[in-house]
Amino acid sequence: MPPKLRVLSQNARHEKRMQSEIQSSLASALKNNPQIEPKEALWSITTEMLTNNPFQPPKDGKCPINDLPDEILGYIFSVGVNQEIEDEMNDYDSEDDGDFEEEEEDGDENGEEDVSSAPANSSTAPFDSDMDSDASSDSDMFDDDEDIRVPFQVLVSHVCKRWRAVALDAHILWTSLDFVARPNLEKARTYISRSKGLPLSISIDCTFPEHLDEKDHPDHPLYSKDRKEARAVAHTAGCGDPHCLGEDMDEDNHEDEEELYFLSQQDLSSILDLIEPEVAHWGSLEFRATTYGYVQLLLSRLHKLPAAPVLESLQMFHFEDCDDYDKFMGADKTAFLPFHGNAPLLKDVVFWGVHIDWDAAVPNFLNGLRDLELSFHAKDVRPSYATFEKVIKLSPDLHTLTLSLSGPQLPPDVEFDADREEGGWGATPLTIPSLHEFAIQFHDVAYASALVQHLDLPAVTGLLLNFDEEDYSDFVRALLRPVKGRAESLLQHIDHLKIAGLPCSVACADLFLDQLANLKSLNIKLVGDEEDVLFEKLVDPTRTVPWHVRAGGGAEVAPAAAAAGFKLPAVFCAKLDTLTTNEADGARVQELVAARQAAGAPLARVFMSNMDRVTAKEERWLRANLAELEFFEPSDSEDEVEVYDEDGDEWETDDDAELDADVAEDEDDDEDGDEPPLISPLARHLGRGARRRGRMDVD
Template sequence: MGPTKPSRDAQLKKDLTKNLTSALEGSLKENLKLSPDAALRKVTKEMLANNPFVPPIGCPVNDLPPELLAYIFLVGTQMEAEYEYADDDDEDDEDMEQYQLSDEWTDEEGGNHRDTAALGSLANGGDMEVDGDGNEEDEDEEMELPFQVLVSHVCKHWRVVALESPVLWTKLNFGEGAPFEKSKTWIQRSKGLPLDISIDCTIPEENEHDAHDLDDVLHATGDASSPPTRTATISAEEYGRQYTEMHKDCTHPHPHLPLSLLDLVAILDIIVPHIEQWRSLTLTASLYDYMHTLLSRLAQCPAAPLLEVLELYHYEDCEDYEVFRPAELREPFLIFNGYAPNLRDVALWGVHLDWDRSLSFLKDLRDLELTYHAKDVRPSYATFTQMITFSPNLSTLSLCLSGPQGNDAETNDWGTEPISIPSLQELVLCYHEAPYAIALVQKLSVPNVRSLALDFDGEDYTEFVKQLTLPMAGTTKSILSGLEHMKISGLPCDRASIDMMYEQLVGLQTININCSGEEEEELFRRLMYPAAAGKKIYCPNLHTITTTGIDGAEMRGFVEARKAAGVPIKRLMMSEEDEIEDKDEKWLRAHVEEFDFFEPSDSEEELVDLTEDDESDNDMDM
C-alpha cells in the first residue's frame, strides 16, 4: 500500500513551518531581524493572498474594462428577459414608481441613501420599504427592479457604465403608468439605438373574486340570460372605477388597471417622434377602439425605416365572423405611408389593413400570421397571393380563422394556379370551416414544410384529412410525407382517414396531441396500432410525444406498445392537469430518456373540461 496523503491540518502545519523558517532565515541574511510574530504575520499574509475563501481587497470587477462590464450588464438583462413570460412584469412597474431614474447620485460614494438602503434589503432577500426619512418599513412583497436599473444603483462606477450603455435601455413597455416618466428616461438613455416597444391595453379577464368577472363589469345589459353586446361595453376608465368601488373593502392587492385611450394617445405622443428608431412594435388590446386609435395614428406617420416586427393582437370575443363589427371602426388604413422596408415578421389578430395598398411593405416577410379576421375584411385572393409570392424567404405561415376571401365556386375567383411557397418550413391552419380548409390546402404547394399545426372542431374534417394525403399542386408528394413535427389540437375525423394520414407520416419525429375529444383520443391510440397492410407501427421515427387529456395508465400502455414494436419513445411531456399516479410516473421515468410535465394553456384546459362535461354530445361514427 502506498503512502497516504497528509491531512489538511498536517499539510498546513508543514507549509507554515517551512515558510516561517525561510522567512526568518531570509530576514537574518538581509539583517531585517524579524521577530517570530512578525515573520508569522508576513507568512500568513503571503499564503492567504491567493486563497479563494478570503475576500479580495477592493472590488476586482471594477478593474474590468467598461466595455466588458457593460457586456455583463447586457447579458444579465437578456437573461432576465427570458423569464418575463412567467411574471408579466407584475412587480417591476410598481417598484419603479419609488425611483426617480433620471436623478443623479447625491453622495461621494455614488449612492443615494434611500436607494442604497433599498438595495441592501434586496441583496439580503429581506422584505422592507424605505420611507421618505430613510427608515425601513416591513412590506409583504419583496421589491424587484429591472436588472439594468438594479446595477445602475450599486455604485457610482456601475451607474456611469450602465447609463453610458444605451443597449440596456431599448425595451419599453409603459407599464409604469402615466405620465410615463420611466419610459421617457429610457428613450433618452437609448441614444438613438433601435427600440423594442410593447404596449398592453388589455382588460383583465378575471380577478381575485370569481363573482365579479369581466362580463359583470364591462357589460350591463340588464338581462343575465342574454349575451353581452358590443354596445353595452364600457370604457377602460369606467372599468377601473367600478373595479375599485367593488373591491374597496378587499385585502387582496389590486391589479394594474388597464391603460385608457388617453394613456395610449399619450404613449403615441412619446414614441411617434422616435419612429425612425422602432425595431419592433407590439400592441395587445381587448377593445378595437385602441387598435383604431393606433392605426389612425400610424397612418399619419411618414415611415418606419428600421421596423422588423409588427404584432397587433385584438382579443375581443366575437362569435360572428361574417361581418366586421363595430361597423364605425371598419375603415382600413395604410400605415407608415406604405414604407417599412425592413419589416420581416407580421402578426395581425383581428386587425385589418388596407391590404392592396399595404403590399408595398407586406413583402419580403419571413413570418406571417393572420388570425380572427371577419370575412368582409380579409384580403382578396389576388392580394393574398401577391403577399406570399413577394416574400421568397417566407418561413412560417399561420392562418387561423383568416386567409384570402372565400372561394366562389361559380366564378372560380381563386383560379387554377397553385400558391407555391418553396421556402415555407412551418404551417399553421386553425378554425376554418371544412370546405374552406380543403380549398386552401388544394391551392398550397409547400414541398419543404417540416412542421404542421392543426386545430379544428365543430364539424367532420374527414375529407380535409384525406386531402392532406393527396399530392400537393404541382408535386408528386403530399404535405404529410415530409413532416418532422406535428401538433393537433382538434381534428374530428374517422379512423380510415387517421390511418391514411399516419401511413404517410414516416418521417415524423415529434407530435403534440390535445385529446380534447374522442376523435383526438383515437389519434393517440392509433399510434400504438400497426398499419393494416404492412403490419408495421405508424410513425416509425417518432421519438417525442406531448399530450393533454391522457392519464398515466394510458401513457404507460402507449410507451410499452411502442417499445415492444421496436420504435421506443425517448421524450415524453404530459399535462400537469392529467391524472397520473405515482407508480405510473415512476415507471414512465424509468422507461423514457426524458419525462416532464407542462402547464397547459387556458384553451387546452377548456377543451378538456368541455369533453368531460359533454362527452355524450361529441360522439361520431368511426
C-alpha cells in the same frame, strides 16, 4: 430603501437534504470531540458550509468581478436583461392578465445607489432623471408593504458607481419600453434618452380583465354615471356592503379605493405622444387590446407617421370575443396603412383580429416577410386572393405562415379552383417554396380543405392543426391528396406535427397516421375522443375507441380503413422519437413508451404537461426508459399544479411547480415512494406574440 427580500418558494427536497447534512455533520463532530458544546459544534459546521457561499463577501474584501473589463461587465448585464425579458414572456403566456408592474430607480447622494419604487399609476413620478449623476432617494414616500419588482438594468445600475457607469453606457440595456396597467411615462423618457438612438422594442398592453369593462376606467366619459347607477342599485338591493352606500362615503374616497389595472384610450394617446417622435428608432412594436376602439386609435395614429425605417417586427392583437365572423362587427371598419407603407426592414408581421388597407400594403409594405400571421378576421375585411398572392410572391424568404380563421377571401358557394373572374383562386396552386412551418386553425371544413388543396408547400416540415366542433374527415382527406402537380402529399414531408384538435373518423385517422412516415416529433393535446384515438393508435394501430371507453371495458369496432382494403402497419410513425403531450396521464404515456419499445420504434424524449397526472412510480419508470423526460407548463394552465402519490391520491399543490430533476435522480435509490413526483417546468414556447384562444406555434 432597498427592496425587501421575499421568499417566492421553498424547495422541500433541498431543505430536507440540507437539514440531513447538518444533522449528520453535527453528530460526527460531537462524536469526535465529546468536550465541545453542541452550539459551538453547530456554529463551526455552518461556518464551514458557508465558506464558499457566493452570497458572502470575500474575506480579503476583493471581488473578482471587479477585475473584468467594462465591455465584459456590460455584456453580462445584457444577458441578465434578456433572461428577465424571456422569463416575463413565459410568465405572460401562462397567465390570463399578464400584468407586470413597472418600478422605479433612485440613488443616494453618496453614489452608493439604492433601489426604490414609485407609484405605478403616476405618469410623472420621480425617475432618476439626471443620467449623469445619482438621483436622490424618494424611498420614504412609498408604502413599506408595496411589492417591488425592479428591472434588472435598474438593479445593476444601483450597486456601485462603477456598475452604474457601465450600465448607463450600455445603451442596449435601455431599449425595451413596456406600457401595461399603469404606465410611467417619465421612466419611458429616461429609457429612450439612455438608448441613444438604438432600435426600441415597444410593447403596449391595452387589455383588461374579463370582469371589467372599458367604462370602468375613470378616463371614460360614462365612468361616473355608470358607477352612480351601480351604487344606487346596490343600495336599493340592500347588499350590505358599506362601500356601496353613497350617502355614507365621500365619492372621491370611494373611487380612490378601487385599483385600476388597464390602460385607457387617453393613456394610449399619451403613450403615442411620447413614442411617435422616436418612430425612426422603432425596432419592434407589439400591441394588445381587448376592444377595437384601442386598435382604431392606434392605426389612425400609425397611418399619419411618415416611415419606420428600422422596424422589423409589427404584432397587433385584438382579443375581443366574437361569435360571427361573416361581417366585421366594429363601429368603424376603416382600413389604414401604417407608416404610409414605408417600413423597408419589416420581417415579422402578426395581425390578430386587426385589419389594414391590404391592397395599399403591396408592393411596398407587406413584402420581404419572414413570418406572417393572419388570424380572426371577419370575411369582409380579409385580403383579396390577388393581394394575398402578391404578399406571398413578394416574400421569397417566407419561413412561417399562420392562418387562423383568416386568409384570402373566398366567396360562399364558390369552388376554390374556380376562375378569378368568378371569385375563385384559379386552377394553379400557389407555390411557397421557402416555407418551412405552416399553421392552420379554426376554419370551417370547406375553407380549410380549399387552403390545403391550393397551397403548394414543398419545403414544409412543421405543421400545426387546430380544429374543433365539426367533423373534419373531409379536411383530412384533402390533406391526404397531393396538390395538383405533385406526386406526394404535404403529410409525407412532415417531421414535426402539433395537433391541438382534429376531429375525424377512425378510417381517416388510420390513413392520416400512415402518411406520416417521416414524422420525428409529435405534440398532441387530447381534447376529445378523436385525438384520444390518434394517441391510442400510436400504442396499437388496431385500436379504434377512446381510452376511457377501452378502460371501461368497451369493445373495439371494426376498423373501417382496413375494411376498405387498407392494411394496418405493425406500428404507426416508426421514426417518431419525441412526443409532447397535454392532458395525458402517466399510465397512458408509460403504456405508449413500453409498446413502442416492444415494436422496435422506441421513443427517446417525452415532454408532458405539468397538469397531467403522473405518480412518482410512473415518473421513475419513464426516466429509466427514456433518454429525456421533462414537464412543462401549458399556456392555458392555472397557477397551481396538482401532483399525486403512487396511488393516485392528490398531494398538496405546489405553487412554483419546480423541483430539480438532478436531485430526484440522486435520491431515486433511497426513495420509499411516499414523496410527490418531481415537477420540472420546460420552457417550450417561442415567446412570440400571444397564446390566447388557441394560438400555438409550430416549434
